[in-house]
Amino acid sequence: MQDTDRDLLPEGLGDRxxxxxxxxxxxxxxxxxxxxxxxxxxxxTPTIEFEKSMASRMAGVQVRRMFRFVDPVSLRTxxxxxxxxxxxxxxxxxxxxxxxxxxxxxxxxxxxxIKGDGLDPARERLQLGAExxxxxxxxxxxxxxxxxxxxxxAAGASGISVDFTLPDVVDALSADALPLAASQIEAVRxxxxxxxxxxxxxxxxxxxLPLLYAVGPFETAIERLAAFDNAGVLAGRIxxxxxxxxxxxxxxxxxxxxxxxxxxxxxxxxxxxxYAEGVSGSLGRGGTYRILGQLGGQDGEPAAGxxxxxxxxxxxxxxxPQDTKKLFLPxxxxxxxxxxxxxxxxxxxxxxxxxxxxxxLGCSHRLENGEAVPL
Amino acid sequence: MQDTDRDLLPEGLGDRxxxxxxxxxxxxxxxxxxxxxxxxxxxxTPTIEFEKSMASRMAGVQVRRMFRFVDPVSLRTxxxxxxxxxxxxxxxxxxxxxxxxxxxxxxxxxxxxIKGDGLDPARERLQLGAExxxxxxxxxxxxxxxxxxxxxxAAGASGISVDFTLPDVVDALSADALPLAASQIEAVRxxxxxxxxxxxxxxxxxxxLPLLYAVGPFETAIERLAAFDNAGVLAGRIxxxxxxxxxxxxxxxxxxxxxxxxxxxxxxxxxxxxYAEGVSGSLGRGGTYRILGQLGGQDGEPAAGxxxxxxxxxxxxxxxPQDTKKLFLPxxxxxxxxxxxxxxxxxxxxxxxxxxxxxxLGCSHRLENGEAVPL
Numbered sequence: 001m002q003d004t005d006r007d008l009l010p011e012g013l014g015d016r017x018x019x020x021x022x023x024x025x026x027x028x029x030x031x032x033x034x035x036x037x038x039x040x041x042x043x044x045t046p047t048i049e050f051e052k053s054m055a056s057r058m059a060g061v062q063v064r065r066m067f068r069f070v071d072p073v074s075l076r077t078x079x080x081x082x083x084x085x086x087x088x089x090x091x092x093x094x095x096x097x098x099x100x101x102x103x104x105x106x107x108x109x110x111x112x113x114i115k116g117d118g119l120d121p122a123r124e125r126l127q128l129g130a131e132x133x134x135x136x137x138x139x140x141x142x143x144x145x146x147x148x149x150x151x152x153x154a155a156g157a158s159g160i161s162v163d164f165t166l167p168d169v170v171d172a173l174s175a176d177a178l179p180l181a182a183s184q185i186e187a188v189r190x191x192x193x194x195x196x197x198x199x200x201x202x203x204x205x206x207x208x209l210p211l212l213y214a215v216g217p218f219e220t221a222i223e224r225l226a227a228f229d230n231a232g233v234l235a236g237r238i239x240x241x242x243x244x245x246x247x248x249x250x251x252x253x254x255x256x257x258x259x260x261x262x263x264x265x266x267x268x269x270x271x272x273x274x275y276a277e278g279v280s281g282s283l284g285r286g287g288t289y290r291i292l293g294q295l296g297g298q299d300g301e302p303a304a305g306x307x308x309x310x311x312x313x314x315x316x317x318x319x320x321p322q323d324t325k326k327l328f329l330p331x332x333x334x335x336x337x338x339x340x341x342x343x344x345x346x347x348x349x350x351x352x353x354x355x356x357x358x359x360x361l362g363c364s365h366r367l368e369n370g371e372a373v374p375l
Numbered sequence: 376m377q378d379t380d381r382d383l384l385p386e387g388l389g390d391r392x393x394x395x396x397x398x399x400x401x402x403x404x405x406x407x408x409x410x411x412x413x414x415x416x417x418x419x420t421p422t423i424e425f426e427k428s429m430a431s432r433m434a435g436v437q438v439r440r441m442f443r444f445v446d447p448v449s450l451r452t453x454x455x456x457x458x459x460x461x462x463x464x465x466x467x468x469x470x471x472x473x474x475x476x477x478x479x480x481x482x483x484x485x486x487x488x489i490k491g492d493g494l495d496p497a498r499e500r501l502q503l504g505a506e507x508x509x510x511x512x513x514x515x516x517x518x519x520x521x522x523x524x525x526x527x528x529a530a531g532a533s534g535i536s537v538d539f540t541l542p543d544v545v546d547a548l549s550a551d552a553l554p555l556a557a558s559q560i561e562a563v564r565x566x567x568x569x570x571x572x573x574x575x576x577x578x579x580x581x582x583x584l585p586l587l588y589a590v591g592p593f594e595t596a597i598e599r600l601a602a603f604d605n606a607g608v609l610a611g612r613i614x615x616x617x618x619x620x621x622x623x624x625x626x627x628x629x630x631x632x633x634x635x636x637x638x639x640x641x642x643x644x645x646x647x648x649x650y651a652e653g654v655s656g657s658l659g660r661g662g663t664y665r666i667l668g669q670l671g672g673q674d675g676e677p678a679a680g681x682x683x684x685x686x687x688x689x690x691x692x693x694x695x696p697q698d699t700k701k702l703f704l705p706x707x708x709x710x711x712x713x714x715x716x717x718x719x720x721x722x723x724x725x726x727x728x729x730x731x732x733x734x735x736l737g738c739s740h741r742l743e744n745g746e747a748v749p750l
Contacts, residue, residue, distance in 0.1 A: 008424075008425070008465065009421065009424060010425055010448070010453060011448055012448070014421060015418060015419065015420050015421065016420075017466070017470055018416035018417060021416070021417040022416065022417055025407075029404065032400075036722065037721075039701060041393035041396070042393060042396040043393060043396050044390065044396045044399060045391075046499055047422065047455070048442070048487060048499075049383075049384060050384070050385055053383050067444060067453075069443070071489075073498075074385055078442075080422070094383060095390060100732065100736050102736075112422055114446075123448075124421055124422055132727075135727050137728065139728065143725060143727070326414060342413075346412075347411060347412055347413075347414055348413060348414060350414075350518060352477055352507075352510050352518070353514065361414075361477075
């Protein structure tokens, strides 16, 4: 969001003025319509919930990022939502527990955190996404990647690229071909994530070094990963990645970074980050996961999904010249003619008094004798 | 919002499941599109702001209805927005202070209060509306009433009725034809608002009794009001009401209740409440007002606007049978054919595995040999 008045609004919170807001609305609608066309049904979730209910479905560390306050009615702690995915997981586990699987849901809404993310000072962001609940198969993952690309393209993004990762690659390898002591696993993960070859060796993960080089354009990186995986521990995952890549071939530039883990702490075998040309930073991420905090002590349901944070895309699109066609209706115009003009797509601006200036009001045309005449 | 799980969500907060959420989205889009077609440009405002900034633009009594909490970043008190109108007023007075007038803005968003409103336990509501900033003329008021009706009709409401009021009628009369002591004014207002004839007499407002009978269908009530106003103090207001009524004649059933004041504490000469057939309670209100809390000590700008709270309409519309046409895509379907079907308006649901059941997944058709075959 744009910071329009630092004196009046808290840091990291802002308004969207007409040009930005029009683009924001268009991005939301087109992205949601793309998801809906694939059978993802919209759900809406509350702005605030019990902190405990949210926390049970999120990573503990995330709770500290939420605004929390006491509810004078229940005297319990509430939190402002900082993520909608887990609210959708709650719906899948409660209100839609009996709905047929796979269950396809989509959402859009504002999320708020106490602090911005890294270098981005924004504390409120638009989040929109889709969740496919009941499966974390390759087919489910492929559908989710395909729809994430399609939603961003529908929203106006171009030059989309997708970076694949295997969030549980260390778990898979350390349990089998490349054993690690339990105490080493976290350090090896961190060094891989940091791309720190020296640190990786120090952490006892020398055998994992080739993972740092199975990185880059998908086709060559996946070959390197397959060559490294001579024991075949990752064979299923590699075949899955290849199947997903084939599905989206030609729709996005694909890269692989199998040990990228930041932001994928809760994904299972598959994760991805999505980018667009001319937009700095990622626009969202997704992957396969299990829904946390299911009732009745069951294991969580498998799922696949993605979240988009399109604010940077909105800024870029809003900086491009917009097409504005507006028809000025002079005093004493025929209301029925004006209605007909709106029905064929005109935006009309009616004069309220003699002084109303069509040019200053941004009009491109003026209604004269029942016709739109350019100004 | 529907209360889907009392164990997990705080009182007065709820999810919208797919049927409700689809209607909610449709209501929002169609109402906003109706406003946009009249030149009202969308703005978006933050979910939270400094409490003081909000409070300076609201009635003091409203501040107590807001959730408030300390911002760990600024160490100042923030509040969750309970009204968007005053945020739009802030934008008009700051970011868009230099934009040409009349300035037409519209908005939609969730608002949250600590307690529900009267009998309605809901603590979160959808608010959408339009503000016409720079004029509180009869022409401005008429445009606002007309667009409120049109927005609700576009959203699916029928049998719309509008109740007009004159929020400052006691001020106007007591300053001139029917003087009251300063100490009596508030009591007279309250007794009129409560329709308490006895109390009105006790409060010293006997001369105001005829106002209680200038109530009902517009044409007869306005005649009674004009007859009561033999000094002509209200002549301008009465002519204004007649002009507004003529503009919306045939689009809504019109009534008058000139001394209705509850909910119009901050309106100036004109106010209205809007209803639809089959929906209990009002769906919104509007009128003329002055923007509060303008910078630089200026008097507030005149404005006209309305706010709609369409949640009860959404409940009613969502309870009607919805038209669902969904096309099941069996395993191994042709992706290009599926894309063509979506392009012509189909919602598709792709099989992820052999077990996916098109009927259970809500599909009405199945793709066979490139054609949609009814199930």
